[in-house]
Amino acid sequence: MSNETTPEEAAPGQDLESLRNPQPLYKMMRDLAPVVHMERGNMGSTIVAKHEDVLTVLRTPEIFSSNAEAVKIGQIRPLIPLQIDPPDHAKYRKLLDPLFAPKRIAGLEERTRLLVNGFIDEVIDAKKANFHLSVAEPLPSMVFLELLGLPVSRAKEFIALKDGIIRPVASDEAGRLVKVNEVGAKIYAVLSEVVEARILEPKNDFISSFLTSEVDGERLTPDEVIDICYLFFLAGLDTVTASLDCFIAYLAQNEDKRQSLIARPELIPAAIEELLRWESPVTGVARIAIQDTELSGCPIKKGTLVAPILGSANTDESFWERANEVDFERETNKHLAFGGGVHRCLGSHLARMELRVTLEEWHRRIPNYQLANGIALRYSQGLRQVENLELVW
Ligand code: HEM
Numbered sequence: 001m002s003n004e005t006t007p008e009e010a011a012p013g014q015d016l017e018s019l020r021n022p023q024p025l026y027k028m029m030r031d032l033a034p035v036v037h038m039e040r041g042n043m044g045s046t047i048v049a050k051h052e053d054v055l056t057v058l059r060t061p062e063i064f065s066s067n068a069e070a071v072k073i074g075q076i077r078p079l080i081p082l083q084i085d086p087p088d089h090a091k092y093r094k095l096l097d098p099l100f101a102p103k104r105i106a107g108l109e110e111r112t113r114l115l116v117n118g119f120i121d122e123v124i125d126a127k128k129a130n131f132h133l134s135v136a137e138p139l140p141s142m143v144f145l146e147l148l149g150l151p152v153s154r155a156k157e158f159i160a161l162k163d164g165i166i167r168p169v170a171s172d173e174a175g176r177l178v179k180v181n182e183v184g185a186k187i188y189a190v191l192s193e194v195v196e197a198r199i200l201e202p203k204n205d206f207i208s209s210f211l212t213s214e215v216d217g218e219r220l221t222p223d224e225v226i227d228i229c230y231l232f233f234l235a236g237l238d239t240v241t242a243s244l245d246c247f248i249a250y251l252a253q254n255e256d257k258r259q260s261l262i263a264r265p266e267l268i269p270a271a272i273e274e275l276l277r278w279e280s281p282v283t284g285v286a287r288i289a290i291q292d293t294e295l296s297g298c299p300i301k302k303g304t305l306v307a308p309i310l311g312s313a314n315t316d317e318s319f320w321e322r323a324n325e326v327d328f329e330r331e332t333n334k335h336l337a338f339g340g341g342v343h344r345c346l347g348s349h350l351a352r353m354e355l356r357v358t359l360e361e362w363h364r365r366i367p368n369y370q371l372a373n374g375i376a377l378r379y380s381q382g383l384r385q386v387e388n389l390e391l392v393w
Pocket residue numbers: 066080081082083093231232235236237239240243281282285286310336337338339340342343344345346347348350351352
């Protein structure tokens with residue numbers, strides 16, 4: 001199978017260049033239609049492009065709810081904490097935040113470094129690899145399954161289930177819903193099985209600790225534990241994969257930037273923040289208006305889906321100085337790549353650690369790499385993964 005693609009092979013409506021370099025499209029949206037309602041079949045949504053408006057949506061959950069109507073991904077109950085609005089949302093974050101705090105995450109660094117080096121060992125002598133398949137996809141899955149306490153031996157099955165939700169093969173929204181509901185039922189079955197096993201025999205993992213955790217003096221029910229794990233399953237895997245793909249693709253094509261990281265590895269943490277801003281691997285999030293409202297003069301009716309475009313907010317010249325310059329030494333970088341407001345990413349410290357360790361180890365051992373000859377990178381929509389990231393060194 002060829003790794004190259006031509007515009008003719010792109011999915012309908014998919015503009016390959018805009019998927020690869022979305023920043024000019026974001027600018028056009030901000031200039032021409034900063035808040036716009038788009039009809040799409042029987043589904044429609046209001047797209048929000050300016051930094052100021054994106055922030056308003058994220059910070060006003062009493063108008064722009066993140067409830068289970070905003071995104072349908074096979075769930076039969078609201079996913080915790082993403083689909084719980086304040087005030088109940090806070091009690092779950094109070095429980096979950098300490099588990100993902102920097103100190104807890106630091107304890108995973110050594111194991112993560114070992115895993116990354118294992119993946120590098122497998123490809124280094126060949127002097128070529130598909131980075132997506134060899135590192136970006138397996139790494140977060142291994143880290144996450146071990147952390148959560150899901151059997152690593154079943155990693156392939158879990159990845160297939162997750163892909164069935166995030167990339168269902170369907171021609172329209174009704175078909176998509178049928179597919180994700182089918183896969184969702186399988187995820188619930190797997191999680192119920194593991195949760196029941198941990199109730200009988202606790203282990204040293206997150207699922208066991210959730211089962212004995214209390215929120216406001218009450219224990220989480222097994223269903224609540226399943227609803228947390230279902231979300232983790234989807235939120236913790238593809239996002240890190242997409243970020244690693246975007247970063248390595250950028251560095252393979254920007255020699256001067258890559259050389260600066262090789263010469264000064266201490267720049268890596270700031271480079272990660274800047275690449276999160278510039279690439280915005282999660283391009284946008286979803287909300288639903290739960291009352292009639294307006295944004296920048298555009299009326300929004302109760303029940304409308306609202307899509308704040310994080311990538312556009314992250315490159316908005318009215319907020320950022322030198323918005324179009326990628327600068328690994330930017331002094332402050334309050335990007336929205338992890339979202340904002342109450343639902344800001346729970347896993348940001350875990351994600352940053354995985355990204356940093358991977359960039360450190362990869363550049364230490366394979367500093368000079370480039371795209372394989374003739375490769376036209378294919379970025380996926382929504383979550384910007386690059387499945388044909390073929391490198392040579
Ligand atoms: C670079 C990688 C990551 C990116 C770019 C990212 C991005 C995001 C974004 C944009 C949101 C906000 C969603 C919204 O407002 O609708 C979010 C929320 C969330 N993320 Fe991440 N994420 C990443 C990694 C992770 C990881 C590794 C985990 C593992 C647990 C995780 C767990 C979550 C959870 C649980 C939420 C919901 C938080 C809440 O509703 O309070 N994320 N993430």
